[in-house]
Amino acid sequence: MRIGVVAIPGTFDSAFTSVLDILRVAEMLRPSVDRDIPPLETTVVGLRPSVRTAGGLIVEADRALDDGLDDYDVLVVPALGALSAPAVEDALALPEIRRLRAVLHDSPEAELPRLAGACTGTFLLAEAGRLDGVTAATSWWLSETFRRRYPKVDLDTSRMVVRSSSVLTAGAAFAHIDLAVSLVAETSPRLAETVVHHLLIDERPARSMEAVHAHLAVTDTLVTRLEDEVRRRISDDLSVTDLADALGVTRRTLERHVRLRTGATPNQLVRRLRAERAKHLRRTTDLSMDQIAHRVGYANAVTLRRLLASTT
Known part of the structure; x- marks a missing residue:
């Protein structure tokens, strides 16, 4: 970014x-x-x-x-x-x-x-x-x-x-x-959690209750675990049900935590992480768009370009 x-x-x-x-x-x-x-x-x-x-x-x-x-x-x-x-x-x-x-x-x-x-x-x-x-x-x-x-x-x-x-x-x-x-x-979210802990942002006094809730959302471990799981399996065909099973929670619980933390659905979060990885690969490698598409879980460059256009 x-x-x-x-x-x-x-x-x-x-x-x-x-x-x-x-x-x-x-x-x-x-x-x-x-x-x-x-x-x-x-x-x-x-x-x-x-x-x-x-x-x-x-x-x-x-x-x-x-x-x-x-x-x-x-x-x-x-x-x-x-x-x-x-x-x-x-x-x-x-x-x-x-x-x-x-x-x-x-x-x-x-x-x-x-x-x-x-x-x-x-x-x-x-x-x-x-x-x-x-x-x-x-x-x-x-x-x-x-x-x-x-x-x-x-x-x-x-x-x-x-x-x-x-x-x-x-x-x-x-x-x-x-x-x-x-x-x-x-x-x-995982990087944000690390920054919060390193800078002791969670120790700030006299915050409003809304700030408390926002901070709890930032440090939601389920969402950071989801991010880790998606990044680890980013080239796979991922469904929300499969991800929920891998994390040991129900699909409904996963959807609730992700929406609270990010304002998005799990599928939207997966697409965002795929887009971020693709942009990173475009900047740092000589891979073709088709090769990048396969590495981030898409069949071809056409589908990947649509994703990148929708997340610009």
């Missing part, structure tokens, strides 16, 4: 750095968990060559926004560094923020990566019209302002992280941690 993290001028230091730290730790741990897990490539996307955070940290960009967004699978917009409605509105009026808003608003949806935002960063996504018609989260103390400004967004303040097909949003400042863990978990 190729992830661009936007360096927002004046952002809260922890909001920006926590996302980078979690994603980079995940990549450091990935080979020890499973080398076949697709790499997490993290890039700092600059609105300027360098920006200063709220605490005075100078962040140098790896790439400029003007270089385009085609190379990213996900673009993360962290907090704007504002704690009140007037401060958020002032931040949205900054020239750099208006330029980012214009890029996100004017680009055809097919040319944009998946978008992710946390805390007041969700205001920028909404300002660009990218949250219209979907359910999203934001900082709870700004919910009235958010609803007034963006009536087309279905705001949900009861959840820490809200997923939709094209965007991933999270609530207040420390929800950046949950946002980053969720991105890792989309690549590999």
Whole structure:
């Protein structure tokens, strides 16, 4: 997964750095968990060559926004560094923020990566019209302002992280941690669990009950065991019933755990893991599409191309 993290001028230091730290730790741990897990490539996307955070940290960009967004699978917009409605509105009026808003608003949806935002960063996504018609989260103390400004967004303040097909949003400042863990978990629940334990994320005090439930879902051992089983037998003809039998649970139990953890069915999770393995093989080997198709459980390249097109 190729992830661009936007360096927002004046952002809260922890909001920006926590996302980078979690994603980079995940990549450091990935080979020890499973080398076949697709790499997490993290890039700092600059609105300027360098920006200063709220605490005075100078962040140098790896790439400029003007270089385009085609190379990213996900673009993360962290907090704007504002704690009140007037401060958020002032931040949205900054020239750099208006330029980012214009890029996100004017680009055809097919040319944009998946978008992710946390805390007041969700205001920028909404300002660009990218949250219209979907359910999203934001900082709870700004919910009235958010609803007034963006009536087309279905705001949900009861959840820490809200997923939709094209965007991933999270609530207040420390929800950046949950946002980053969720991105890792989309690549590999097992890797996310390892990151959580290494960084002692589960020891954070005073989390909401929703965050507790989200964390329990991330560390659901049945789902990580399923991931291991699928990766081990990825070239086989896999059915949900066979997988449930191999894990010693009923099909219904397996489906419930997978849906709670990922929002998908077991079959959808299997397809995602097959697609990830295929993309990894395309980047790292000289195998033909037909050869890759056989290695990930498909009969031919035509079927594989359909899978990859549907998961892009």
